[in-house]
Amino acid sequence: MTTEDRKARIAVRCEGVTKRFGGLTAVNEVWVDVEEGARQAIIGPNGAGKTSLFRLISGEMAVTSGKIRIFDRDVTRMSGHRRTALGLGRTFQVTNLFPTLTVAENLVLAIMGLKKTKYSMLAPLAFHRDLYQAAGEILEMVGMAEKSRHLVENLSHGEHRQIEIAMALALAPKVLLLDEPMAGLSQAESHLMTDMIVGLPRSITILIIEHDMQAAFRIADHVCVLHQGALFCKGAPDEVRSNDDVRKIYFGEG
Amino acid sequence: MEFWITQTFNGLSYAALLFLLGGGMTLIFGIMKIVNIAHGSFYLVGGYIGLTIVLKTGNFYLALVVAAVVVALLGLVMERIFLRNLAGKDLRQMLITTGIALFLQDLCLLVWGGDPRNLSVPKYLTGSFELGEFYFPKFRVFMIGSAVVLFLILWVFQEKTRVGAMVRASVDNSEMAGGLGIKVPLVTMGVFSLGALLAGFGGVIGCAFMGIYPGLDFELLPFAFVVVIVGGMGNLTGALLGAFIVAMIDNFGKALFPEVAYFTLFAPMAVVLAVKPTGLMGKSQK
Amino acid sequence: MSDGKYLWITLGILIAAAMILPPFLPPFWVMLLTQTLIYTIAAMALDLLIGYTDMASLGQAGFLAVGAYSAAILFTRYGFGFTGAMIGAVLLAIVSSAVLGLLALRAAGVYFLMITLAIAMVIWGLIYRWVSMTGGDNGIAGILRPNPLGIDMFDPIHFFYFIFAFFIVSLVLMLLFIRSPFGKTLVGIKDSESRMIVLGYNVWLHKYLVFIIAGAFSGLAGGLYAFYNGFVSPSLSDLAHCMAIVLMVTIGGPGTLVGPIIGALIIILLENIVSIYTERWVMVLSAVYVITALYAPQGILGWIGRLMKSERAA
Numbered sequence: 001m002t003t004e005d006r007k008a009r010i011a012v013r014c015e016g017v018t019k020r021f022g023g024l025t026a027v028n029e030v031w032v033d034v035e036e037g038a039r040q041a042i043i044g045p046n047g048a049g050k051t052s053l054f055r056l057i058s059g060e061m062a063v064t065s066g067k068i069r070i071f072d073r074d075v076t077r078m079s080g081h082r083r084t085a086l087g088l089g090r091t092f093q094v095t096n097l098f099p100t101l102t103v104a105e106n107l108v109l110a111i112m113g114l115k116k117t118k119y120s121m122l123a124p125l126a127f128h129r130d131l132y133q134a135a136g137e138i139l140e141m142v143g144m145a146e147k148s149r150h151l152v153e154n155l156s157h158g159e160h161r162q163i164e165i166a167m168a169l170a171l172a173p174k175v176l177l178l179d180e181p182m183a184g185l186s187q188a189e190s191h192l193m194t195d196m197i198v199g200l201p202r203s204i205t206i207l208i209i210e211h212d213m214q215a216a217f218r219i220a221d222h223v224c225v226l227h228q229g230a231l232f233c234k235g236a237p238d239e240v241r242s243n244d245d246v247r248k249i250y251f252g253e254g
Numbered sequence: 255m256e257f258w259i260t261q262t263f264n265g266l267s268y269a270a271l272l273f274l275l276g277g278g279m280t281l282i283f284g285i286m287k288i289v290n291i292a293h294g295s296f297y298l299v300g301g302y303i304g305l306t307i308v309l310k311t312g313n314f315y316l317a318l319v320v321a322a323v324v325v326a327l328l329g330l331v332m333e334r335i336f337l338r339n340l341a342g343k344d345l346r347q348m349l350i351t352t353g354i355a356l357f358l359q360d361l362c363l364l365v366w367g368g369d370p371r372n373l374s375v376p377k378y379l380t381g382s383f384e385l386g387e388f389y390f391p392k393f394r395v396f397m398i399g400s401a402v403v404l405f406l407i408l409w410v411f412q413e414k415t416r417v418g419a420m421v422r423a424s425v426d427n428s429e430m431a432g433g434l435g436i437k438v439p440l441v442t443m444g445v446f447s448l449g450a451l452l453a454g455f456g457g458v459i460g461c462a463f464m465g466i467y468p469g470l471d472f473e474l475l476p477f478a479f480v481v482v483i484v485g486g487m488g489n490l491t492g493a494l495l496g497a498f499i500v501a502m503i504d505n506f507g508k509a510l511f512p513e514v515a516y517f518t519l520f521a522p523m524a525v526v527l528a529v530k531p532t533g534l535m536g537k538s539q540k
Numbered sequence: 541m542s543d544g545k546y547l548w549i550t551l552g553i554l555i556a557a558a559m560i561l562p563p564f565l566p567p568f569w570v571m572l573l574t575q576t577l578i579y580t581i582a583a584m585a586l587d588l589l590i591g592y593t594d595m596a597s598l599g600q601a602g603f604l605a606v607g608a609y610s611a612a613i614l615f616t617r618y619g620f621g622f623t624g625a626m627i628g629a630v631l632l633a634i635v636s637s638a639v640l641g642l643l644a645l646r647a648a649g650v651y652f653l654m655i656t657l658a659i660a661m662v663i664w665g666l667i668y669r670w671v672s673m674t675g676g677d678n679g680i681a682g683i684l685r686p687n688p689l690g691i692d693m694f695d696p697i698h699f700f701y702f703i704f705a706f707f708i709v710s711l712v713l714m715l716l717f718i719r720s721p722f723g724k725t726l727v728g729i730k731d732s733e734s735r736m737i738v739l740g741y742n743v744w745l746h747k748y749l750v751f752i753i754a755g756a757f758s759g760l761a762g763g764l765y766a767f768y769n770g771f772v773s774p775s776l777s778d779l780a781h782c783m784a785i786v787l788m789v790t791i792g793g794p795g796t797l798v799g800p801i802i803g804a805l806i807i808i809l810l811e812n813i814v815s816i817y818t819e820r821w822v823m824v825l826s827a828v829y830v831i832t833a834l835y836a837p838q839g840i841l842g843w844i845g846r847l848m849k850s851e852r853a854a
Contacts, residue, residue, distance in 0.1 A: 098731035101724070109728045113739035117721050124719040171739075289654045291779070336830065344650040345596045346833040349790060352783040353829025360822040472779045476661030479654060487651065512669070520662045524643055527655065531646040 009036040009071060011175050011205035012057060017066035019052055019229075026052040028229035029066070034175075034222075036071075037202040041220035041237075042209050045250055049229040050209045054177055057207070058090050059083040070175060089173025093180055095160045099153035103144060103163055106152055107135035110170035135170070142166045143196045158189030162196060169204075176200075178208040182215050194218050217241060225249075259388055261509055262502070267394035269501030270401030271463065274456030275474060276481030276500075277405070277493040278449035284425050284488025285445040288337065288344070291351040293453055293478060294471030295358035300325045300454025301461035301470075302366050305373050314376040314462075322455045329450025333443050355471065363468045370467035373458070397459055404452070405494055412490060421445060425488060477504075480523045486533025495534055546844060551798045555708075562700050570696040576808045577700075577707040578764045583788040583800030584714055585757035590786070591795030592718060593750050594730035596653050597644070598782050599660030603755040605777035607633045607762025609667060612680040612772045622686035626763045633759020634752055636663075641751040645744060657782060664777035679773035683766045699768070706764060710757060714797060717753070726750055783829075791832045793841025802840055 012034040019027040027049045034040045042050050055061040057068055059080030067076045075083055098106050108131045112118045117128060126132070139145040142162045147155065152163065161181060168176060181197065182190045194215045200206065210216040216223070216237075223240040225232040227249050233240065240246055279293045300321040307317035332354060340347050375393050382389040412418040423431040424441045432438045460466070477500060485496025504519050526533060558577070562570050582604050589595040607629035614620040614628045640659050647655050667674045674680065685693035693699045717723050725746055728736050736743050766772050775781060784807055792803025810828065814821040836843055 096732055096735045098728050098735070100731055101727060105724060109724065109736070110739055112721060112725075113736075113741055118725050118741065119722055121720045121722045122713075122716050124716065125721045125724050126719070128721065287650055289650060289657070291783070336834075340833075343837070344653055345590070345786070345790070346837050348596075348598070348653060349783070349787065349829050349833035352779075352787075353826040353833065355826075356780065356822050356829065357826035360820060360826070364820070475779060476658060476665065479658040479661065483655065483658060487654075519665065523658065523662075527643045527646045531651070 008038075010034065010069070011036040011038070011071060012040075012207065013067075013069040013072075014053075014057070015067040015069070017053070017056055017068060018064050019049075019056055019061065020064045025229050027056060030226070030229075030231050032224055032231065032234070034205060034207060036205050039197075039206045039208070039219050039221050041216040041223045042207065042226060043211075043213070043216055043223060043240075044226035044232065047228075048226040050226055051179065052229075053226065054090070054179055054207070054209060058088060058177055084171065084173075087172070087174035088177070089168040089171050089175070090177035091164050091168045091179055091181060093183055095157075095164045097152050097160060097163055097167070100151065102149050102151055103139065103155070104132060104135050104148040106163060107138055107148075107166055107170055108132060110167045111135060113171075138166050138169050141169060141196075141200060143192065143199075156189075158185050158193065161185060161189075161193060165196075169200075173204065175205045175207070178206060178210075180209055180211065182210055182212040190215055256387065257509075261505055263388075263390060263394065265502040265505035266498075267397045267463075268505055269497045270397040271456055271460050272477055272481050272501050273401045273405065273494055273497035274452050274459065276478045276485065276497050277408070277490060278452035278456070279478045280482045280485065280488055280493040281452070281490065282446055282449035283482060285421070285442055286333075286337070286341070288347045288351070289479075290449070291348055291475070292332065292355040292358060293351075293449070294473075294475045295355045296325050296329060296450045296453035297457040297460065297474060298362055298466065298468075298471040299328065299358055300457030301373070301466040302362050302371075302457075303454075304458030304461055305366070305371055305466065308373055314379070317373075318455060318458050321458045322451045325454025325457070326447040326451040328454075330443055330447045332450075333446040337446075338439070359468060359471055366468075368468055370465050371461070372465045373461040375462045393462065397463065400455075400459065404455075405490070408490055477519075480519060483533060484522050484526045486536030489533065489535040492533055492535035546848060547796055547798050547841065550841070551801075554798070554801055558704060562697050567696045570700050572808060572812055574696065574700045574703050574768060575765075576804050577703050578761050578768055579785070579788065579804040579808060580801045581707060581710045581764070582758045582761035583785055583792070583804045584710065584797055585754040585761070586785055587789045587794055587797055587800045588714065588717070588726075588750055588757075589754050590789055591793075591797075591799070592723070592730065593726040593747060595747060595751070596786075597656040597751065597754070598653055598786055599640075599644075599656035599658075599663075600754060600758045601782040601785055602640075602660030602663035602777045603633045603637050603758035604762035604765070604781075604785075605660075605663055605667060605772075605774075606636050607759030608766040608772045608776050609674055609680070609762075610759070611763035611766040612683050613673065615684075615766070616680055616682050622688075622767065625766075626760070629763030629766070630756055630759045633762065634756045637752045637755025637759075641748050641755070645748055645751065657779070660777050660782045661779065664774055667774040667777060674774070677774065679771055681771045683770050683772070685767050685770075703764060703768065706760070710760065711797075714757070718797065722746070722749070787829060787832065789839075790837065791828070791839050793839030793843075793845070796839075796841045799839050799841040 010033050014030050014032045017027055017030045018025070030053060042053065044050055052061065056063050059078060063076060067074055069075065070083065070086055070088060073086065075086065098109065108125065111131055111134050117131070136145060136148065139148050142165055144159065144162050144166060147159065152160070165178070165181065178197070181193055185193060190212055197206070197219050208216065208219060220237050222234065223237050224234045225240060225246055232249060233243060233246065275297055279290060282288065282290050303324055304317040304321040307320050308314060336350050336354065337347060340350065379393045379396050382391045383395065412421060420436045421441055423434070423436055424438050428438050481493055481496040481500050484499055485492030499522050500519065503522055507519065558573065562573065582600060586597065586600045589597045610632040611625040611629040614625040620628060644652060644655050644659060668676055685699060687693060691698050693702060725736065725741060729743055729746060733743055762776070788803035788807050789800050790803070791806055792801065793799025810825060811821065814824050
C-alpha cells in the first residue's frame with residue numbers, strides 16, 4: 001500500500017460551523033477538513049473570525065449551529081475540559097508560566113498534573129527521572145533543551161512563547177491549536193519559532209492562526225482565508241499567496 | 255421571662271458597642287481591603303483620652319467629641335504616612351498595623367499606667383428607667399441610642415448623599431471612580447478616619463461601660479473580626495446585623511454556658527464561613 | 541541553582557554555631573537559643589505556607605497553643621509521660637488544623653488572612669474561658685522535663701541538644717518536603733494557581749494538606765515549648781504572639797526555610813535582650829514591624845538574594 005492509497009484520517013472537521021452574537025455573525029457557515037498530521041493555517045484580516053473559530057473548536061465557546069468533529073467524534077456539545085482529554089491542546093496569547101521555577105520544572109509540573117506522583121511528599125522530585133526524561137524530550141522538540149536549568153523569569157519573551165508551546169505539548173495532544181505564536185516576537189525570534197513549529201512531529205495535527213504571513217506560509221500545508229466570518233478561500237500556500245482576491249481583502253475593500 | 259428580657263437588653267447594649275467597633279473596621283476594610291490590626295488601638299486611645307477629659311473637666315460629651323476627633327486625626331495620619339503606598343499588599347499592611355498597634359498600646363501603658371481604669375458616667379445617665387418590673391439602666395439605653403443614631407447618620411450619608419455615592423463608587427471600582435474624577439485617595443483617607451472615629455467614640459462609651467486597661471485593644475479585636483466576618487466585609491448594615499448576632503450569642507452564651515461561651519461565639523462565624531464565606535450581607539467573592 | 545548556594549552556606553553556619561557554641565555560653569543564652577530552636581520549628585512551618593504556597597495563615601500560633609496545652613494537660617492531668625504528651629500534642633494539632641482548615645480555606649486573599657487570625661483568637665478565647673480544663677488565665681504549671689536515658693534535662697545544655705535533635709529532624713523533613721513533587725506543586729500554586737488548575741491539579745486539596753502539615757509542626761513546637769517553659773498560658777495564642785511568628789518569617793526571608801531560623805533568632809533576642817535595657821522594648825519591636833513591612837518585606841535573606849542577583853547581572 002502506498003502512502004497515497006492509505007486514506008488519511010480527518011483530525012478536525014467543521015461542518016457549517018456558525019456563531020452568532022445577537023445581531024453579529026462572528027463565524028459564518030465554515031466548512032473545513034483538517035487531515036491528521038496536516039499543518040493548517042487560518043489567516044484573514046482583523047475581525048475575520050479566526051480566534052472565534054479557534055474558540056469554537058477548543059470548546060471555549062459553544063456553536064450557534066453546525067458541528068465540530070475531532071477524529072470523527074462529534075464534540076459539538078462537549079466541554080473544553082473533555083476535549084482536552086480527547087487530545088486537543090492549545091496555547092494562549094498571554095503566557096502563563098511558573099516564573100520562579102526552572103524550565104524543566106515547569107514542564108515536569110505540566111506532565112505531573114494528572115499523575116499520582118504529585119502527592120509524593122518525601123522523595124525529591126529530582127529522583128523521578130522518568131518525568132525529567134519526558135520533559136527533556138519535549139524541550140528538545142521546541143529547541144529549549146539547553147535552557148532546561150534556567151529559571152523561567154530569567155528568559156526572554158520569545159523563549160517564554162516557546163516554553164508555552166512545550167507546556168501544551170506536555171499533555172500529549174493529538175491536535176494542537178496555536179493562537180498567534182509569533183505575537184510579540186522579533187524577526188529573529190519568529191524565525192526560530194517557525195523553524196521549531198515546522199520541526200514538530202507529524203503525529204500532531206496543527207492548526208495555527210497567524211498574522212505573520214511569512215511564518216504562516218512557511219509552516220502551512222494548507223491555508224484557509226477567513227473574511228467577515230466566512231470561508232473566503234482555501235488551498236495550498238502558493239495558490240492563496242498569488243490569489244488577487246485575497247490581496248484585495250487585505251489591502252482593498254476589507 | 256425576666257431573664258430573657260434582661261439578657262436581651264444587655265445583649266443589645268453590648269451589640270451597640272460591637273457595632274461601633276466592628277462598623278469602623280468594616281468600613282475601613284470595604285474601602286481599603288485591609289485588616290486594621292490597630293483598630294483596637296483606636297478604641298483604646300479613644301477610651302483613655304475620654305477618661306482624661308472627664309477627669310479634667312467632668313464633661314462627658316466633651317470627652318466623646320475630643321476623643322473621636324483625636325482618634326480620627328490619628329487614623330488620618332496613619333493612613334497617609336504608613337498605608338498609602340501599600341495597596342493590595344495584605345501581609346505587609348497587617349505587619350505595619352500590628353507595629354502601630356503595639357506602639358500605641360505601649361504608649362498608653364506609659365501615659366496611663368497598667369491599672370484598670372474606669373470612667374464615671376455623668377449623673378444624668380446613672381440610674382435606670384423603670385418599666386413595670388424591669389429596670390433598664392439609663393447608660394445602656396444611651397449606648398443603644400447612640401449606636402442607632404450613628405448607624406442612621408452613616409446610612410443616610412452612604413446611600414443618599416453625593417459624597418456617600420463617591421465612597422460607594424470608590425469601594426466598588428476605584429479605578430473607574432478615579433477615571434470619573436473622584437479623588438479616590440481623599441475618599442480613602444476620609445473613610446479611614448471615619449472608621450477610626452467610630453472606634454474612638456466606642457472607646458469612650460466602652461470605658462464608661464466596662465472600664466479600660468492595657469491589652470483590651472487586642473482582646474476586643476476578635477469580636478470585631480467576627481462581626482465583620484459574619485456581617486460581610488465592607489457592609490455597614492451587615493456590621494449592625496453581625497454585631498447584633500455576635501452580642502446576643504455571646505451574652506446568652508456567657509449566661510447559660512459560661513465555660514464554652516467563647517466557643518459559642520465561634521459558631522456563627524463557622525456557620526457563615528461554611529455557607530456564605532463573604533458574610534451575610536457580603537458580595538460574592540467572584 | 542547557584543542562587544541557592546548562599547542559603548546552604550548560611551544554614552551550615554547556623555547549624556555549626558548551634559552545635560559548637562552552647563557549652564561556652566552562660567545558661568541564660570543557652571536557654572534563649574533553646575527557645576529559638578523551638579520557635580524556628582513553628583516559623584519554618586509557617587514559611588511552608590507563606591513563602592512556598594503564598595497562603596498567609598496568620599493563626600499558626602493557635603496550633604502552637606493547641607500543641608502546648610495538649611501536652612500540658614496530658615502530662616499534668618492524665619499522667620502521660622513526655623512521649624505520650626508529645627504525640628498527643630501533634631495529633632491534636634493535626635485534628636484542629638484539619639477541622640479549622642476546612643473553614644479557613646473557604647476564603648482567599650485578605651479574607652483568608654483575617655479568618656486565620658480570627659481562628660487563633662477563638663482558640664485563645666477557648667483556652668481563656670474553659671477554666672476547668674485549661675486553668676484559664678492562670679495557665680497550667682508543673683510540666684516537668686523528661687529524663688531520657690537518665691540524663692538530667694534540667695541542665696540547660698543537655699536540654700538544648702535534646703531540642704536540637706527535634707529541630708534537625710523537623711528541618712530535614714521540611715527540606716525533603718519542599719523538594720518533593722508535592723512541594724514543587726506548592727510553588728506552582730504560588731506562581732500561577734490558574735495554570736495549575738488547568739493542568740489538572742486539585743489546588744484546594746494541596747492547600748489543605750500543607751495547612752495541616754504546618755499545623756502539625758506548629759503543634760510539635762507547642763508541645764516542646766510546654767516542656768521547655770514548664771508553664772503554659774493563653775497568651776500563646778494571642779494576637780501579638782501570632783504576629784510575632786509572622787514577623788519571624790518575614791524578617792528572616794520568606795520562601796527560604798533558612799530565613800525563619802534567622803528571624804526567630806532576631807525576634808527572641810530582641811524580646812529578651814532589649815527588655816533588659818529599656819522598659820519600652822515593645823516600641824522597639826513595633827519599629828521593627830514597621831520598618832520590615834515598609835523596606836524589607838522579603839527579609840534579610842531576600843535582601844542578600846537581591847544583592848547577589850544584581851552583582852551577577854553587573
